[in-house]
Amino acid sequence: MTNKYQFAGICVEIHHIYPYFANQAQKYLSEKAAEFSVTVTQADIDREKAAGEVATADDGYVESLVIYRMLCEKLLERNVLLFHSAAISMEGKAYLFTAPSGTGKSTHIRLWRKRFGKAVGIINGDKPLISVSPQEIRAWGTPWDGKEHWSANTSAPIAAICQLGRGEENEIHPLSPEDALPILFAQTYRPATEEGMRKTVQLLAEIARRVPVWQLKCNMSTQAAEVSCAAMRGESI
Amino acid sequence: MKLKDGVIFTQVADETIVVTVGEAAQAYKGMIRLNATGAFIARRMLRETTREELVDALLQEYAVDEETAGNAVDAITEKFASVGLIEK
Numbered sequence: 001m002t003n004k005y006q007f008a009g010i011c012v013e014i015h016h017i018y019p020y021f022a023n024q025a026q027k028y029l030s031e032k033a034a035e036f037s038v039t040v041t042q043a044d045i046d047r048e049k050a051a052g053e054v055a056t057a058d059d060g061y062v063e064s065l066v067i068y069r070m071l072c073e074k075l076l077e078r079n080v081l082l083f084h085s086a087a088i089s090m091e092g093k094a095y096l097f098t099a100p101s102g103t104g105k106s107t108h109i110r111l112w113r114k115r116f117g118k119a120v121g122i123i124n125g126d127k128p129l130i131s132v133s134p135q136e137i138r139a140w141g142t143p144w145d146g147k148e149h150w151s152a153n154t155s156a157p158i159a160a161i162c163q164l165g166r167g168e169e170n171e172i173h174p175l176s177p178e179d180a181l182p183i184l185f186a187q188t189y190r191p192a193t194e195e196g197m198r199k200t201v202q203l204l205a206e207i208a209r210r211v212p213v214w215q216l217k218c219n220m221s222t223q224a225a226e227v228s229c230a231a232m233r234g235e236s237i
Numbered sequence: 238m239k240l241k242d243g244v245i246f247t248q249v250a251d252e253t254i255v256v257t258v259g260e261a262a263q264a265y266k267g268m269i270r271l272n273a274t275g276a277f278i279a280r281r282m283l284r285e286t287t288r289e290e291l292v293d294a295l296l297q298e299y300a301v302d303e304e305t306a307g308n309a310v311d312a313i314t315e316k317f318a319s320v321g322l323i324e325k
Contacts, residue, residue, distance in 0.1 A: 178252065182268045185256070190266065197258050198247045201268075205249040 006030035007071060008080045008129040008140040009155075013037035014067060017045075020060025021067055025143040027153045035078075038070040068127070068144050072189045076196050079132045080140075081203055082189035085161070086150070087123035087139040088112060093159035094123055094139040095232050098187045106148055108164055108218065111225040125150030130158065132203050137211055160212045160232035167217025170227040180213035181205055239285045239324045240317065246280060255279065257322070264321035271313075274299065278313040282323070288314070 002015045005028040013034035014021070042059075044066050049055050054062050072082045085098040086105040097105050105125075112120045126146025128139045136157045145151035162172070163183050175183065184204045191197050214231055218224035229235075243261030247254050253276035255269040271279060277298060278291055288310055295306040317323050 178250075178270070181249065181254070182270070185268045190258075190262065192258060194243075194245055194258055197245055197256055201247050201249065201254050201256055205254075 004030045004032070004034050006032065007142060008075060008078075008131050008138075010035055010075065010078055010080065012071065012074075015039040016063055016067060017042065018060035018063050020058070021064045024064055028143055036074055038067065038074065040066050040070065044070075064144070068142075069189075073191055073193070073196060075129065076191055076199050076203075079203060080129050081132075081200060082127055083130045083139075083184070084127060084187040084189075086125050086146075087128040087141075089121040089123055089154070089156045090116065090119050090229075090233075092156055094156035095159055095229075096128070096139060096161045097164055097228075098161065098183070099164040104164055104166065104218075104220075106146075106150075107220060108224065108228070109150070111220070111222050112229065115222040115225040116229065121154070122150045122152055123154055123156065124152075130207065132206055137207055158207075158211050160214060161207075162214040162216050162228055162232060165215070165217050167219060170216070170218045170221070170224045172214050172216045172227050172231045174231075175213045175215055177205070177208040177213075180208040183215075184208060184213070238282065238287070238314065240279070240282045241322050241324050244283070244322055246276065253279075261322055267320065269316065269320070274309055275313050278310055279317065282314070282317065 001022055004011055004013050005025055007028060011030045011032040011034050040063055045059055045062050048062050048066050085096045086109050087094050087096045088109060097108055099105050123139050124141045124145055125148045127142055127144040129142055131138045138155050138157050140155040141152045143151060181204055184207060188200060188204060191200055216228050241261040241264060243257050243259035245256050253271040255271060257265055281291055281294055291310045292306045295309060
């Protein structure tokens, strides 16, 4: 199968085998001229399965992961990277929450929705892309959207990023760009090449310099959402 | 001693950032932040070297005594050994 899609504003031609990806990425179809193409073969899928983590998964699903990996390697050349996080929007700005798997990103997003209702929009619940340009640093929806399938083909400039951790009380404090860098790095797609890895570190350093990064210790009360929202929006608590 | 293949150095402001790809990434996927002295030592470990050579190089480059240089070399080599980035 061959189709053109647009991710992070960049049109890509994708040649692949299984219908899973075509269904998943329908909303991202594009008619523009492709800037580059990626081709997945059965050998790529088999290699991904042999690597272990998805050994027993459906080939169509694995193919979709392979496509995202191939895209990420190419998108990096265009100053775009995959940052594992939940990205939401409010009043036209994006707010990103990051945490190790199972540390409550989804729970925290639900608290924002409970507290702020329809003012909260979803960009992507799991694997949004971030583009870095001199003008802005922007979060983009993608069809790779985690188990909740929270995603929209939309984007917004990033106002703030917050690392979540569990706590008894709700406390938030800002991180210096130096301290933010390893935290961002831990949740970013790891390119295979040396050049790609250098580029990733430089882009993340730029993000850490230009976007406020916060660290939140939080419980599961709506007060947790009030605390993170106030800090990330630059309001006094 | 020598660092594993795939240890990468990149500069961010005043710090040298160490990350990994390939073989080194199998051992360690994190990020190490080094100051100028730490980077001076670690970069020399990209090729086969010894504690003695590293201490000598440090003594030539910086105005420090032998004990200070030795401690600095030990701290860096232990840091890299503890995350599995030194070849066995």
